[in-house]
Every structure is written in C-alpha cells, then in structure tokens.
Amino acid sequence: MKFNTKTIHGGQKHDPAYGAVMPPIYQTSTYAQTTPGGHKGFEYSRTHNPTRKALEDALASIENGKFGLAFGSGLAAIDAIIKLLKSGDEVISTNDLYGGTYRLFTKIFEDFGIKFHFIGMDNADKIANYINDNTKLIWVETPTNPMMNIINIKAMAEVSRKHNLLLAVDNTFATPYLQRPLDLGADIVMHSATKYIGGHSDLVMGALIVKNEELAKKLYFIQNASGAVCGPQDSFLALRGIKTLHIRMQRHCENGEAIAKYLKSHSKIEKVYWPGFDDHPGHNVAKEQMDGYGGMISFVTKGSNYDSAIKIVENLKIFTLAESLGGVESLAGHPASMTHASIPKEEREKTGVVDSLIRLSVGIEDVDDLIADLEQAIG
Numbered sequence: 257m258k259f260n261t262k263t264i265h266g267g268q269k270h271d272p273a274y275g276a277v278m279p280p281i282y283q284t285s286t287y288a289q290t291t292p293g294g295h296k297g298f299e300y301s302r303t304h305n306p307t308r309k310a311l312e313d314a315l316a317s318i319e320n321g322k323f324g325l326a327f328g329s330g331l332a333a334i335d336a337i338i339k340l341l342k343s344g345d346e347v348i349s350t351n352d353l354y355g356g357t358y359r360l361f362t363k364i365f366e367d368f369g370i371k372f373h374f375i376g377m378d379n380a381d382k383i384a385n386y387i388n389d390n391t392k393l394i395w396v397e398t399p400t401n402p403m404m405n406i407i408n409i410k411a412m413a414e415v416s417r418k419h420n421l422l423l424a425v426d427n428t429f430a431t432p433y434l435q436r437p438l439d440l441g442a443d444i445v446m447h448s449a450t451k452y453i454g455g456h457s458d459l460v461m462g463a464l465i466v467k468n469e470e471l472a473k474k475l476y477f478i479q480n481a482s483g484a485v486c487g488p489q490d491s492f493l494a495l496r497g498i499k500t501l502h503i504r505m506q507r508h509c510e511n512g513e514a515i516a517k518y519l520k521s522h523s524k525i526e527k528v529y530w531p532g533f534d535d536h537p538g539h540n541v542a543k544e545q546m547d548g549y550g551g552m553i554s555f556v557t558k559g560s561n562y563d564s565a566i567k568i569v570e571n572l573k574i575f576t577l578a579e580s581l582g583g584v585e586s587l588a589g590h591p592a593s594m595t596h597a598s599i600p601k602e603e604r605e606k607t608g609v610v611d612s613l614i615r616l617s618v619g620i621e622d623v624d625d626l627i628a629d630l631e632q633a634i635g
C-alpha cells in the first residue's frame with residue numbers, strides 16, 4: 257500500500273459491531289467480563305482502548321513500523337523512552353532540540369542518575385568520542401527545532417548498530433510523509449502528535465512507533481505501568497487528522513517553499529533556515545532522506561534584537577503568535593521567550609537560538625495572504 261492510501265486505510269478495520277467506517281469513540285474506562293479474565297481483549301482503558309488501538313495501528317502503518325503506542329503528550333512519549341534506561345546509563349542527544357525535551361532530560365532524568373551529552377550531530381564521527389560502556393541511547397531530532405539542522409539518520413543508525421545502542425528519532429517536524437526513520441535504521445520513532453499528525457491544533461498527544469517486538473513489549477509495559485495514555489476522544493481526532501496528513505503536508509511543503517524563498521529575497525532579512533535551500537549545510541542529506549522540506553522555517557532580520565523580533569511577531573495578523581506548530585493555520589513564535597525559554601541563554605545561543613530568531617509554522621492558507629502578512633509585519 258502506498259503512503260497516500262495508508263493514511264486512510266493503514267492498519268484500519270471497519271468496526272466489528274456495526275461496520276462503522278470510522279472507529280467509534282469508545283468512551284469507557286472498563287469492559288464487562290463474564291468471569292475474571294473473560295473479556296474480549298480489553299479490560300481497562302489505561303492498558304487498552306479500542307479507539308486508541310485503532311490509532312496505534314494507523315501510526316504503525318504510516319511509519320512502516322509494526323507497533324504503535326499513543327500517549328497523553330509528546331513529552332509523555334519521550335518520558336517512556338527514557339524509562340527504558342536506568343541510573344548510570346548515558347544518552348547522546350543532539351544539542352539543538354525542542355526546549356521541553358531538553359528540560360525533561362536535564363531537570364527530571366538527570367536527577368535519576370541518567371547522563372545526557374548534548375552535541376552537534378552534523379557528523380556521525382563526532383559521536384564516537386562520547387560512547388562508553390554506559391551509553392545506551394542516541395537521541396536525534398531532525399529537522400531540529402528551531403534551527404532546522406539536518407541529522408543523517410542512516411549514519412546515526414550505523415553508529416548505534418556498531419555499539420549496540422538504541423536510536424530514537426523525533427520525527428515531529430518531518431512526519432512520515434517526508435521521512436521514515438525506521439526504514440533508515442532507527443529503532444524508535446517519536447512524535448509530538450499534537451503537531452502535524454493531529455494537524456488541527458485541537459489535541460495534545462504523543463506517539464512511538466517501533467518494529468522490534470521485544471522493544472515494543474518493554475514500551476507497552478511502561479505505557480501501562482506509568483499510565484500517561486491519551487483518551488479515546490483525542491485518539492479519534494488524531495485518526496481523523498492522519499487521514500488528510502498527505503494532502504496537508506503537500507500544501508505545507510508548497511507554502512513553506514514559497515515563503516522561504518520570499519524571505520530569502522527580502523532586503524531586510526539576514527538569514528533564513530530552511531533545508532530546501534542548496535546552501536543549507538544539511539541540504540544534501542535532507543535531499544537523500546526526506547521527500548520534501550516541510551513548512552517549518554526560522555529567520556532573523558537584519559540588525560534585529562529581542563525587541564524588534566517581538567514587534568514583528570506581534571504585528572502579524574494571519575500568522576497567530578502561539579506556541580506549537582503543524583496545524584492547518586500558520587503560527588509564528590519567538591523561540592527565545594517561548595518554546596526554548598527553558599534552555600539557558602548561553603546554551604541556546606551556542607546552537608543559534610538567538611534573541612532575534614523567529615520561527616514560522618507555515619499553514620495551508622492561500623500563500624499570497626501569508627506573504628502579504630509577512631510583508632506588512634516586517635515592514
């Protein structure tokens with residue numbers, strides 16, 4: 257089955273009760289048993305729920321995995337991955353990543369004795385210097401949030417295989433429409449399904465997808481034991497979102513390209529970060545491992561600072577100034593004071609997240625209106 261068919265049919269069955277084409281919202285915490293243990297495969301909704309199961313099967317299908325797991329947020333999904341580890345273990349993570357992931361690693365899991373090394377991942381050879389007997393996991397986000405750096409997933413998979421490590425890839429920005437990390441050798445794909453998977457800014461959710469059964473069992477155990485699951489209503493919404501993922505992503509990519517090019521040609525713009533440009537340092541890798549470049553763009557205007565960047569985002573009228581990304585509507589953000597405020601200034605500036613950086617999540621509106629909005633806001 258090809259991707260554009262999988263988004264609609266992948267992993268899905270018509271509901272056995274009445275043939276409902278969309279999985280019903282099984283708004284129930286529990287399931288009747290005829291005798292203790294005598295149930296129809298579902299006993300308690302933290303463990304299993306039919307609507308969540310339909311979503312998890314759809315997620316596994318679109319990522320070319322075998323097992324999907326849905327969580328109450330993207331961070332809950334990341335939390336489950338790190339719970340595969342124990343005190344004394346070490347993680348090598350990209351140094352340019354979502355601020356909340358950094359906060360979870362450094363403010364929660366470091367206290368449990370897990371060590372994180374944050375490094376630039378432009379070259380897989382660099383990783384070797386940080387690997388020792390305690391290293392268990394490589395954490396990759398690509399494209400990175402918000403600098404749009406590209407990390408070579410195949411090269412990272414080679415390193416992780418050689419040293420018997422797990423490779424987890426946050427695929428939130430690319431989505432499986434553009435990039436399928438399991439096909440490139442990753443062990444775990446993670447999503448903030450809040451973003452493009454849901455696609456309509458109406459839910460908060462996380463997802464993991466794996467191929468390996470042993471690993472899936474461990475993660476299902478953690479999902480049930482820690483209990484950070486999503487509810488059936490949100491599962492239904494995410495499933496509905498997945499059905500149009502391919503069409504939305506196609507338009508996000510087209511609009512993203514037009515806006516990236518518009519910004520690059522603008523006399524007041526100093527730098528545009530978008531992996532589709534030939535001169536982007538990760539362009540060749542992106543070309544190889546992605547099927548397009550997406551609708552996420554970061555930029556800096558000439559001579560700008562904290563205040564002038566804030567003024568631009570405040571001036572926007574169609575782009576909404578808001579946290580988050582990946583919805584049908586265009587959003588603008590100021591990473592230094594919003595999504596990445598939890599990273600200390602000196603740390604975030606090392607990776608380019610300066611006070612004047614603006615991040616756009618380009619939606620699927622008419623691109624002429626979006627460009628006109630940027631034109632009036634930048635001035």
Ligand SMILES: Cc1ncc(COP(=O)(O)O)c(C=O)c1O
Binds near residue numbers: 401
């Ligand atoms: C790349 C990335 N990963 C993970 C997360 C966390 O996801 P959530 O907000 O659904 O917990 C986000 C949120 O913005 C994100 O952008």
